[in-house]
Amino acid sequence: MTVWQHDLYYWQLVHHYVIEKDFRLLYQKNKEVWLEDENSKPKRIIRIKRADFDWGNQLKKDLLETVKRADLLRRQLKQKKIESDTIYVMMYPPVDSWEELMRPFYLGKKQQTMMKMTLIPSELTEREHVINGILAKDQIPSFPIYEDVDMAEVIIGRLKREVRQHTKKKEEEERSYFLYGKPIATYVLLALIAVMFYIVEQNGGSTHVLTLIEFGAKYNPAIIDGEWWRFFSSMFLHIGFIHLFMNSLALLFLGGAVERMYGTSRFVLIYFVAGLIGSIASFAFNAQVAAGASGAIFGCFGALLYFGISHPKLFFRTMGTNVLVILAINLVFGFMMPMIDNGAHIGGLVGGFLAAAVVQLPKQKARMRQLLFLVGTVILAVSLYGLGFVNEDKQLSSLLSLQMAQEYMQEGRLYEAYPLIYEVLEEEESAEAYFLLGYADYALEDFQEAKDSFMRAVELQPSFHQAHYNLALSHYRLGDREEAIAAVEQAIALEPNEESYQTFLTEMKSISN
Missing domain, CATH: 1.25.40.10 (Tetratricopeptide repeat domain)
Incomplete structure (x- = not known):
């Protein structure tokens, strides 16, 4: 076979893996591509290279460099272990000994990165033997052989174009998940929270319990008396500047991300449903006066987790690990600090997940699932609300009563x-x-x-x-x-x-x- 026929075969292979097998293109330059099989466990990486090596030591050097790059890629992809294949399309093998290079190469103390070499020869019978043996699982067909160099160049151009278009389409589809909407509601909520903080500060102070109760903080006796609207009004109040600053920062980034992914109308529903369930959970388990957007913000975490369940590969390739680590740190910190309302945090987290499942992602259509999660959300909210009336552990605490009494006395x-x-x-x-x-x-x-x-x-x-x-x-x-x-x-x-x-x-x- 001629050089240009090998070039054509190389692009036929790349086209097969990208288009037919749906491998993700990681890197492409000259006559070398790196591809990822997102569905394999452990993660599988394939490198296809069109090259000719005269000597075995040249091939070995290339393989050693490749396994190092594969290990770096493993860390970038946040994988514990990967399996790698390097497929060489060659006119002829090295003239000296090279067969020992067929054994797998390993890198890492626990051999986290494994690299195998496959050499596709020019002889058609030998090629078929390799394709049906070592690479049988990839189901590589017998590609047509062209004798006309002009026709081959046309085919190569078409294959390159289709690979490029397919890759670009997948990238645009993935980006569309994160750019569906604009964070309009997020900025409106931030503005409302800031305005309420200013008003409260001008009328007694945001750390003054009586002032917070007056402006709508979560106060269990008042809720029991029928002031259910406090479940919502408390979401716009904050206790001190640090509380305001931290929650506003979290809302800016988390809320903005969720609104971009779900769109404004879905985000608003997720935010308020999460905030409502977080407030009801606080009513059920926490005796203290409570205020803040924390429950709704944890609902944003819940919405991101729902996205992770719906699109796990994309989730973990982009934000997944960071989201889980930050969420875990916040939950652990909440359990360690007694003054943090972890009931509201966990309630908001669950509420946000359920609300996201009810409204669904923009391109999802699962009516039965939406109905089931809607029923589950209502049951959870009603159950927590009922628990708030019977849970004696959350009744007005001595500490809160004395704090309120002291503030009353300070006011005469x-x-x-x-x-x-x-x-x-x-x-x-x-x-x-x-x-x-x-x-x-x-x-x-x-x-x-x-x-x-x-x-x-x-x-x-x-x-x-x-x-x-x-x-x-x-x-x-x-x-x-x-x-x-x-x-x-x-x-x-x-x-x-x-x-x-x-x-x-x-x-x-x-x-x-």
């Missing part, structure tokens, strides 16, 4: 603080509750009740230096100077650097003298 709303303090004391003997009760009584000039409360606080927590000091103040108001001195000295023993304690002691001693 003492009579609104009393019920919260008494609720805590009905559940448990708390030094902090008695301290706040004494503080409220002292402010209302009921010094005897204040003294009793502060005394109970120091009995429960002897190291509570603020209670000792306020007990001293109560004794003083009741005319018990000796008791006041003893109490403030105890406060100083616990906190010697507090100037107000020292000043009060000096005043008491001067009065006694």
